[in-house]
Amino acid sequence: MSERNIILKTPGLTMRFGGLTAVDNFDIEVQEGRIVGLIGPNGAGKTTCFNMITGFYNPSEGNIYFYDEDITGLPTHKVCAKGIARTFQNIRLFYNETVLQNVMIGAHLRQRSSWWQAPLNLPSFLREEKEISDKAMFLLEKVGLSDLAGEKANSLPYGEQRRLEIARALATQPKFLLLDEPAAGMNPQESWELMHFIQKTREDFDLTILLIEHDMKVVMGVCEHIWVLDYGKLIAEGPPEEIQANPKVIEAYLGEEYLENA
Amino acid sequence: MMGDRIRNHTLTLVAIFGLATFLWWANGNFDGYKIQIMNLIAINAILAVSLNLIYGFTGMFSLGHAGFMCVGAYVSSLLILPASQKEAIYILEPIIAPLHAAHAPFVVAVLLGGVVAAVFGLLIALPVLRLGGDYLGIATLGFGEIIRVFANNLVPITNGALGLKGIPGYANLWWNYGFMLFTFYVIIRIVNSNFGNALKAIRDDEVAAKAMGIDTYRYRVTSFTIGAFFAGIGGALLASLLTTIDPKMFLFVMTFQVLMIVVAGGLGSITGSIIGSVVITILLEWLRFVENPIIIGSFEIPGIPGMRMVIFSLSLVLIILFRREGLMGMRELTWDTLLSPFGKRGDVE
Ligand SMILES: Nc1ncnc2c1ncn2[C@@H]1O[C@H](COP(=O)(O)OP(=O)(O)OP(=O)(O)O)[C@@H](O)[C@H]1O
Ligand SMILES: [Mg+2]
Secondary structure (H helix, E strand, C coil), X not given: CCCCCEEEEXXXXXXXXXXXXXXXXXXXXXXXXXXXXEECCCCCCHHXXXXXXXXXXXXXXXXXXXXXXXXXXXXXXXXXXXXXXXXXXXXXXCCCCXXXXXXXXXHHCCCCCCCCHHHHCCHHHHHHHHHHXXXXXXXXXXXXXXXXXXXXXXXXXXXHHHHHHHHHHHCCCCCEEEEECCCCCCCHHHHHHHHHHHHHHHHHHCCEEEEECCXXXXXXHHCCEEEEXXXXXXXXXXXXXXXXXXXXHHHHHHHHHHHHHC | CHHHHHHHHHHHHHHHHHHHHHHHHHHHHCCHHHHHHHHHHHHHHHHHHHHHHHHHHXXXXXXXXXXXXXXXXXXXXXXXXCHHHHHHHCCCCCCCHHHHHCCCCHHHHHHHHHHHHHHHHHHHHHHHHHHCHXXXXXXXXXXXXXXXXXXXXXXXXXXXXXXXXXXXXXXCHHHHHHHHHHHHHHHHHHHHCHHHHHHHHHHHCXXXXXXXXXXXXXXXXXXXXXXHHHHHHHHHHHHHHHCCECHHHHCHHHHHHHHHHHHHHCCCCHHHHHHHHHHHHHHHHHHHHHHCCEEECCEEECCCCXXXXXXXXXXXXXXXXXXXXXXXXXXXXXXXXXXXXXXXCCCCC
């Protein structure tokens, strides 16, 4: 365990919005190749952490290291180019585009040819466009959406939109994938499938995955390590069994609902 | 699939050949007025498709088209005006020496008009798009006015309010439709490429586009500059078609007309812009009657100048209220959809 590389380190990460400290001294180390979780009650600051890591917010304090490289304050598109991809809590697809186009847009980041080659119709350009669309098709097969490649993204049911969003993120060839509540709005059967899908994706694409999730079955089932945020502060971390048994966590987050269901 | 592509390419070639035959026939049989309208259709189509790239495909609301046309028109006209004509028309102040000598063949002049317009586009886009897309509308509106003020006051270059007269009328049907096809080809290839997909991604959801690694600023600037290039070409052709230009020609209504075509045809639909150009150019001509006195029996209703634009503004409001997506929405009229009523439906795979 100790010989693994650290893919993400966030010493002292803090985000203040005016008077509100949304995230206070968030300090985690994520090991390469793991699936890890970030949990906490509503408004705890989980999404804000994602927004800082992916360059949407510039942290008020602290740093973000991706493989020892300081990426604090890097613009979002450059963070993605470094190899960090994400999905959104409220799904954000390109709704006027087809399922295939959505994934091709993800793959555009790694495309070498530039726009002026399009009207010139050069063979190298056409070849790369074909490669991109083949690669997108391959990813759609992986997430089980290849039948729907030609459909508009907004015509997909909710669960499939979530999978499309993951396929699109994978198309950017990330090393580190951030999933913001991937199981939200899914029924138990779908979340169960999602758990296996996340595990398989990690294997197939050699990924490290950090996920935010409210569905405790998913979190406990899939995560090897968990951090707990409450009012912007980390209150616990550890393997799922420890987190489940930690009284602070039960009180702050899991509460009565969890005790009843346990 | 492969067979369909070959069929579609063949049909496109046949359509271009059909258009050429029609132009040839029209050249011999149409009167000057009808030919003028046909020329305007081609130029409006160039302008509309280029604005559609900026507004419809990349989602940047721009009001700068008249400004870019103005730049393209002056640059190209100064390059094709004969030196003797320049001496004759610059009566307030003589034209500056380098421009007096400057001369280029028509194609080169038109393309250079586009290039200089693109440089202006780039210079606006670089600072303004830094602020995100929200300020582009107001900034381009200001740009259009500034360009006109310059055209009015840089007398040794533009001949001021007198404008340029006696511009050689090279822009016949062949040139205009040739440049139109060139514009269609380039913009369709761009829009259908994965780069085009990235532009549409920025339009649909900028946040998600950034998260997918798209440098939205750079892509917006690129799209805007390409659009400005073709707007400049449109202006250059218009100048040669009309043979006179002056700063008053490039008022905001000019931008408004192009915007009208794009919105009516459908934001994000090339074929929508083409159909819009045909219909609206003809309508604009036809609507001239409302500005002339109308005699019904013994009554005479006096003509109201500017009435056309009132009707047009009202129609734009109506379109936005009742059919926001325009004629085509984001759809395209393709050979597949055209042929589908003839038993080709369900034959896709
Ligand atoms: N851009 C912003 N400006 C001001 N306040 C913000 C901003 N983004 C988040 N916040 C605030 O920061 C706090 C944490 O929000 P965040 O979205 O990170 O919570 P979360 O843990 O993801 O919650 P949920 O489980 O509901 O998604 C909230 O109080 C929120 O209102
Ligand atoms: Mg959240």
